[in-house]
Amino acid sequence: MKNIAISSAAVLSMLASTAFAETEITWWHGMGGALGETVNEIAEGFNASQDDYTITPVFKGTYEETLTAGIAAFRAGEQPNIMQVFDAGAATVIAAEGATIPVQDLLEANGVGFDIEDYISGVRYFYADVDGKMIGMPFNSSSxxxxxxxxxxxxxxxxxxxxxxxxxxxxxxxxxxxxxxxxxxxxxxxxxxxxxxxxxxxxxxxxxxxxxxxxxxxxxxxxxxxxxxxxxxxxxxxxxxxxxxxxxxxxxxxxxxxxxxxxxxxxxxxxxxxxxxxxxxxxxxxxxxxxxxxxxxxxxxFIGGAALFAMSGQPDEENAATAAFFEYLTSPEVQYMWHRETGYVPVTEEAYELAKADGHYDRFPAAETGILQLSLDASENTRGYRMGxxxxxxxxxxxxxxxxxxxxxxxxxxxxxxxxxxxxxxxxxxxxxx
Amino acid sequence: MKRAGFTTRWLPILLLLPQLVIIAVFFYWPAAHAVQSSFYLEDPFGFGSSFVGFDNYTHLAQSSEYARIAKFTLLFTILVTFFSLALALVLAVKADNVIRGAKTYRTLLMWVYAVAPPVAGFIGLLMLNQTWGPLAELAKSVGWDFKLGVNFADTAAAMVLVSVWKQVPVNFIFFLSGLQSIPKSVREAALIDAKSSFRRFWDVTFPLLAPTGFFLLVINITYALFDTFGVVDVLVKGEPGNNPMTLVYKVYVDGFRGNDIGGSSAQSVILMVLVLALTIFQFRLIERRIHYT
Structure with a gap:
């Protein structure tokens, strides 16, 4: 019985690998309505931009429901590659070391350059550990x-x-x-x-x-x-x-x-x-x-909204796909598109510059307030909070x-x-x- | 009466096995797990946990908020059960007397039964919307500034209203069939003895309906305690805030929203004990006084 199961699984995976040469990853998020459509657009853009990886976004309900679903899936060994976690859930997921791969480690291990200074000052440390290492990738950042x-x-x-x-x-x-x-x-x-x-x-x-x-x-x-x-x-x-x-x-x-x-x-x-x-x-x-x-x-x-966490326990090639997706997501063009469509702030300086150069804030001055407010003077009280x-x-x-x-x-x-x-x-x- | 029996000992057990397995997997196993979890404080992801003995229980016992929710649940259960049964009984007695167009009338009274609790809650949400809900407007026109989700009492009233509306049809169906199973001869005999239809109802019809009523009482208490979850969830819009909530909803809020597995397990164990006590109480004390025909 077991042998049959294993061999049929092997046949299935062979079929799968011949039919789809791409590495597939999943992304659980809590973005409903118009935001969800923009999320799907980003995923389609990523899938169209290269041939090695396919990402599938899955809407899991509210932020709370997404976090709970992710935790339950992790305990069952069925976790997605990427999970969106909101500000209030950050302490829970960051405290569970080993549940996620710090985004900084993930990007560096997969040859994607990472410099925290590339990010606008208000988003750098909210999802970071005490030493300033970025654990979650700021995604839909708002204030x-x-x-x-x-x-x-x-x-x-x-x-x-x-x-x-x-x-x-x-x-x-x-x-x-x-x-x-x-x-x-x-x-x-x-x-x-x-x-x-x-x-x-x-x-x-x-x-x-x-x-x-x-x-x-x-x-x-x-x-x-x-x-x-x-x-x-x-x-x-x-x-x-x-x-x-x-x-x-x-x-x-x-x-x-x-x-x-x-x-x-x-x-x-x-x-x-x-x-x-x-x-x-x-x-x-x-x-x-x-x-x-x-x-x-x-x-x-503080930044509100949510960050994307790379869940651990996935094969290396899937982690490489996650890293490639994060690289795509933080590219100035994608960040600017996300910012323009939703109003969430662009997370990198370069994307912010692109929005300025494109005249976005001349057309919609109100769209700049969030990012300007997140770029005001900082102090030790402004990087964020971490409470379970x-x-x-x-x-x-x-x-x-x-x-x-x-x-x-x-x-x-x-x-x-x-x-x-x-x-x-x-x-x-x-x-x-x- | 002929007594039927099995010739072998194993056949009945074999026939019962599927049911027993289902109960074991879906009830005993999770229940045992909940009891175990209630003695620990566990990291949501399952990395760390500490054994805390009865801490999760003493924490609940000392929590004034938990006591407040328990009181609300009790009041809510009493109100929902009473109004669901009373309204259904009135409607059933009236419907029983209708001869012309009886089928249409009964169907109209029953159809709400098909509405799922979250949908019922959603309809309540629309009817009671702060800015344009027709029922909220109606309340305002009689001087009641009805504010769902703001005012504790208003939100509680909405929960009772929707829960009762949803439950009346079930009770109606049972009461109606109960009424129709009362033999015609009994009714005719009663007609000779008492002229007042009011007296006939309380002295003859009501006692004969008691078995149905008792069964419905059990069903309705269970409904108000547990099945109103969907109604509560939709009416508070997923945000507990200062809104009223039932004990079952609190288990969900702490466990599935707050990821406090230990605390939430302790609450579900308390509910298990409550259900057990309720069942024993109902069947020991109340059923003894009910005369089944």
Whole structure:
């Protein structure tokens, strides 16, 4: 029985190798809708560009579902060659050394040149280890930026606010008088916590934002600047300057599209989708505001979005195919195409130069905001964060923030609970690493 | 009555074997695995793990959030079970009296049965959309500022509403067939004894429906506890946030979203024990009082 199976497998693989001389690799991703179509375009471009390799992209659902599917597949020995992992899942996959091949090692071993300085400064270290070795290849990199309705701001006689002080004293009252809800946002933990920390140059966790290891890492959210921010947000809500439409992303974006909300904080990667809509107004983007009371030298933000990880346990020729695909993916032309179609930032300086040379930002100045914001001054607080069970920590934040904004709890109580629950999760994660 | 039996001892076991194998592979084996995992904290990729004893359980026992979810699940189960059964019973009694166009009427009441829970949830999502959902508009017109996904109570109400809507047809079918199996002679005899149709229902029809009702009670509690997963998942749009959730959904959120295998396993073991206790309770205490004809 076993012999038959082996010999038929041998025959099948011989047939396969004569029929398809190409090495096939798979790529699991979480890019749905229009983004998924652009992903397929990139894969087709790669397949057409050479004869040795074929890549097959497979849509696996949301980011969380993609990560879970990848983990389950890895445990069953059926992992894809490339898995897309989002920012919040980075700690889980990077902590599991041996699950992936660091992208820097993969490229160097396969003769593809790699220099981390080729990448724009904001994306270099988020998916790197403590020594700065790049583990995951930044793919769809975005940052939270401010979208604003140009007609609304014009009607109110204001310009987009640079600081939160300006927002609450000038922008929001004027917009309210003009009949608008001034502000909504689509991801409280990402925009009002994680990037609040980097923009205002505050540490997010001990142990060097968690990069030095899971053992003993504690979150630093129960701090005055952050609590003051959320207190301000509740005051804006009471004053009719801010409205929260739930934890779902689109529920908060829709009122901006409808013209009810004048300023929306979303992802730089939302640009492509918004541009394709037939909106009744013109919109533009600018940097995420900061608190002048916290810092007078605002910094760059973290990259959000996701990175591609090369899963280990694959044959050498497939790893070579993965390396070849990464080389293709980071080529200026492909990066520029991805940037142009979706609004995600190009990850290399060369691709950015190409976009500039092509006049992309003359046509769409708003498309440059994300990359400019990621290229602002850096500090030790801006390279990223590394915290295990971070998906659950975000869930805890979303839960407590929802309770603050529906009046079920106070800012102080909520942050006490977030701190306690998050540190509990971090301790539990450290125990999984023994 | 003639007693049928097998002549050999091995034949019945052989005939049972496929079923036993399926139960072993799909139930006992994963259940044993869950019990084992619940005593460890394990790296999602399976590289590292530490034995933590009952830590995962004590963690749950001390978690105020877990207690909150358990309370919500209890309330949700009671509401869904009660309203599903009550509405179905009313509809079945009324449908039983209809003679003209009875088939059309019954089919219309039953068709929702064919809607899968996630689809039911999706329909609820459309009907209750914050900006243009017709049911949300209706609520607003009577002064209820209904906000799905924002307000805890509103989201909970939506979950109950959709879950009940989805379950009523099943109960309706069973109640209707239960009503139709009540002998005509009994009804006619009752007609002589009591003039009030209300009294006839509570004194005669309702007790005779008790076996059906008991069976449905078990089915509905199980439904509210476990099968509403799809409804909950769709209504919270995959983002737990400050939304209500059931214990089963929490297992999914921690295990499949958060990759906390140990914590999630402990929760599923707790649910297994709960189901076991519930089954024993129902069959020991309640069934004894139900008279089967």
């Amino acid at each position: 939270p930026v401010m979208y604003y309705n140009m007609q609304a701001l014009e009607a109110a006689g204001v310009t987009p606010p640079a600081t939160w002080e300006e927002f609450e004293t000038v922008t929001a009252p004027a917009l309210k008088d003009a009949g608008y809800v001034a502000l909504s946002q689509s991801h409280l933990p990402w925009i009002f916590v994680e990037n609040f920390m980097s923009r205002n140059d505050l540490p997010f966790a001990t142990n060097n934002n968690g990069y030095d290891g899971a053992e003993g890492t504690e979150i630093l959210v129960n701090v005055d600047p952050l609590k003051a921010h959320f207190t301000a947000v509740t005051e804006w809500q009471d004053a009719g300057y801010f409205e929260w439409f739930g934890t779902g992303w689109n529920d908060n974006q829709t009122p901006f599209e409808n013209g009810e909300v004048a300023i929306w904080l979303g992802s730089s990667g939302s640009f492509g989708g918004l541009s394709q809509l037939d909106l009744d107004f013109d919109f533009s983007t600018t940097y995420l505001p900061y608190w002048e009371a916290v810092t007078t030298e605002p910094k760059q933000t 069970f971070y998906v659950q920590i975000r869930d805890v934040m979303n839960r407590e923030f929802g309770r603050i904004l529906t009046g079920e709890t106070s800012v102080d109580d909520a942050f006490d609970i977030i701190e306690a629950d998050a540190n509990g999760l971090l301790t539990r994660f450290a125990q999984t690493q023994n």
